[in-house]
Amino acid sequence: MAVNLSPPNPAQLYPITGLRLGVTEAGVRKAGRKDLTVILLEPGATVAGVFTQNRFCAAPVQLCREHLAGGAGVRAMLINTGNANAGTGQDGRLRALKTCATLAGKLAVGSAQILPFSTGVIMESLPVERIEAGLDGALADAREDNWLRAAEAIMTTDTVAKAFGAQLMIDGALVSITGISKGAGMIRPNMATMLGFLATDACISQVLMQQLATQLADASFNRITVDGDTSTNDSFMLIASNKARHAVIDSLDSANGQALKAAMLAVAQKLAQAIVRDGEGATKFISIRVEGGKNQAECRQVAYAIAHSPLVKTAFFASDPNLGRILAAVGYAGINDLDQTGIDLYLGDVHVATRGGRHPEYREEEAQRVMQQSEITVRVLLGRGAAADMVWTCDLSHDYVTINADYRS
C-alpha cells in the first residue's frame, strides 16, 4: 500500500566500519516477527540525538537523554518493538534500566553507555525477561552488513522497511552513510521521528554532532506528518564511527562539512519521506509548499494546518478537487492578520485560486487530473513576505481507520 516506496536496495546499504547490527525474535511483539535489535559501536564512535518534545516522553527517551548527557560514550543501542514503555511511570524507568544493565554486563561496559529505544503500545509494562533472554541471540547475529534486517526488525505497522545510503569522497577518502527509520502512525515528529538512525564512518568532531543532528532532523523528520499525533517515543540518532580516513570535520560551514551535511540530509529526507509514503493507509504522497510568508514559522504553521485537516486528507483520498477545504485550512491556521485577498493556490501546475477567490481560468477537470496522481504538490502563496517552508504528508483513507481501530489485535 505504500506510495511509490520500494523495498530497500541492499546494494546501497553500505556497511559502516565500526558498527555492527544484530536482530532476534524476543517475543515482545507477535510470533514470527523480529522485534529486538542491537547496534554495537566501537570505542571512538560519537553519537548525538534529538528526541520527542511530548511531555509524556517514554522511559527509554528519558534514559537516552540522561546517558548522552553523562558523556560516558555510547557503546550500544537496544531497540524493541511491540511495547513503547511510555505512560509507565517510575516502574517503566526501572525496567528500561534493567535491560541496559543486562546488556552492559554482557558487553563489559557501563549501563550508562547503553541507549534504550522502545516503540509499540503505550501504557503496557515492558517485558524485561523476554528482552534479556533475547540479547544473546541478537549479539550473536551482529554484523556490519546487517542494515536491512535491522530496518525490518524495527517495523511496527510499517508495510515496507525503510533504509537508504549514500557515499561521497572527502579529502580523497570514501565516506559512507547509511540510515534506517520506522513509523507509520502517531507521526507528527516534534524534533525527530518515531525511530530514525543515521550512521556514517565520517570523522566529525563531537561538538558538531548535536548541531548536525538538529539541523538534519529539522529539515527532514521535523517536516512530516501522518496524523498529527506526536509520539511519546520519537528518537533520531546520529552516529559517527569516525573510521574514515580524512581529517576531522569541525565546521559545517567548511566545504567538507557542507558536502557531508548535504549527503546526510538527502538520506535523512528519504528516510522521513519513506515514513509518509508508508503512512498508515496512505494512497498519496503530498508535498505542501507555502511561500510568501513573513517568516518560515508561519509558512510551516499554514502547511501543517493543511496537512492535518481531515477534510483535505479525505478529499485527496477520494481524488476529489474539493479545494476550498485547503483555503479553509489556510484561514484557520492561526495567522490572525492574514488577508485572504492576498492568497493564491496551486495544485500541481494548476492555478486554482487567486486573490482569495477562484481563478477565472480554473477548470475543475485540470485539478481532477492532478488529484488522480500519486504524488501531488500543493502550493500556497501568502503574498505577505519572502519566506517559505514545506512539509510532507499523506491522505486519510479507510485503511487508516481500519489499522488504528485494530492495531492492538
Place this chain on the structure above:
Amino acid sequence: MAVNLSPPNPAQLYPITGLRLGVTEAGVRKAGRKDLTVILLEPGATVAGVFTQNRFCAAPVQLCREHLAGGAGVRAMLINTGNANAGTGQDGRLRALKTCATLAGKLAVGSAQILPFSTGVIMESLPVERIEAGLDGALADAREDNWLRAAEAIMTTDTVAKAFGAQLMIDGALVSITGISKGAGMIRPNMATMLGFLATDACISQVLMQQLATQLADASFNRITVDGDTSTNDSFMLIASNKARHAVIDSLDSANGQALKAAMLAVAQKLAQAIVRDGEGATKFISIRVEGGKNQAECRQVAYAIAHSPLVKTAFFASDPNLGRILAAVGYAGINDLDQTGIDLYLGDVHVATRGGRHPEYREEEAQRVMQQSEITVRVLLGRGAAADMVWTCDLSHDYVTINADYRS
C-alpha cells in the same frame, strides 16, 4: 447514525412572537431538498452574532458583520445551503449583496437590514438567480410555528434536524426560547458553529445582547469539535424579539438575567451537542473534562488535543481501550512545563492511570466495558492547579472517510 439524538420534539419548539420563518426549494443544493430559509423579524427585535475566526471567512459572514455594525436594525435573515460562498473573492461579496438587495426590495426595508448566511461547498459561485427566484416561495411560507421545517431546511450532511426550546417565567411573564443549528463536518467552531440561531421573545437591552451571545457561544458551540476543521462560515445568531411582557433585562448579573442566561445556555448546549452527536460518521459521544490546570485555557488546550487526535478517535470507534493514546495527546498538547508524574486519567468511573503511569488496580476489562457505551466521559487531572474545562467530541469512523470522500457527489 446520530448518537442518542432524536428528531426534534415539535411541542418544545415554541413560536417566538415577532419572528416568522419560511422555507422553500430553490435548487441550490440537490433536487427534492428544501435549501432556502428566511427568518423575518418585526421592528424592535435585537440581534447579536458571533462569527468564525477563520481568516478565509465567507462573503456572507463579512456582510453580516458589516450590516450588524451599521446598526440599521435587522429585519430578515436569508440562509441557503448547498453553497458556502466562501473562497469566492470580491465576486462572492457582490453576489451575496445582490440577494440581500432583492429580499430587501420585497420587504421594503434597507439591504443593510438583511443578514445573509450560506453553508455548503467552498469556492463555488453563489447561484444568485435561483435564490432570488425562490424568495417569493419562502416568504409565502413564513409562519411563527415553522421552526422544525427551518431546522430541516438548513441541514447539509446532517442526518437529524437540530432544534430545541425552553420556557421560563420572568416577572410573572412567560418567556420562550427556541433555537436551531446545523453542522456535522468541518466542525471546530472558533467563536460559533456552522450555523446556529437562538431566539427568544424576552426583552433584553441591546447593550447586553453581544455580551450574552459571546458568553452563550463560549460555553456551547465553542466547546465542540468533530474534525478540528474550523469552517469559513460559522455563525451563531442570538435574536430577541422583545415581545414578552416583563421589564427589560439590562444586566446578566440580575436574578432575571441569570435565569434567562441559564435557560438559553441549556438550549445552546443541546444545539451544540446535537452537532457532535450527528458528527459525520459518529458512533460515540465523548465528553472530555480536564481538571487541575493552572488556568482554563490550558485545560481547554489539553481537551482539544485529545479530541482532535485521530488515534484517540479511532480507538473510541473500535471500543479499544488503547488509552495510552490519550496520555500521548496530553503530552503533546503544548504545555511545555507539564510534569507527567502529576497526571491521572479516568475513563468513565475507571481510574486508568495515576502519577503518569498505569494505575496498579486498573484492569482493562473495566475500561473495555466503558468503551462499549455510546456516551463516554474522559477525565484528565493535570495536578497543577484548580482550573477546569470541558469539550465534547465524537469518534472517527469509516463513515467519516466515506462521507468526506463523497460529499460533493
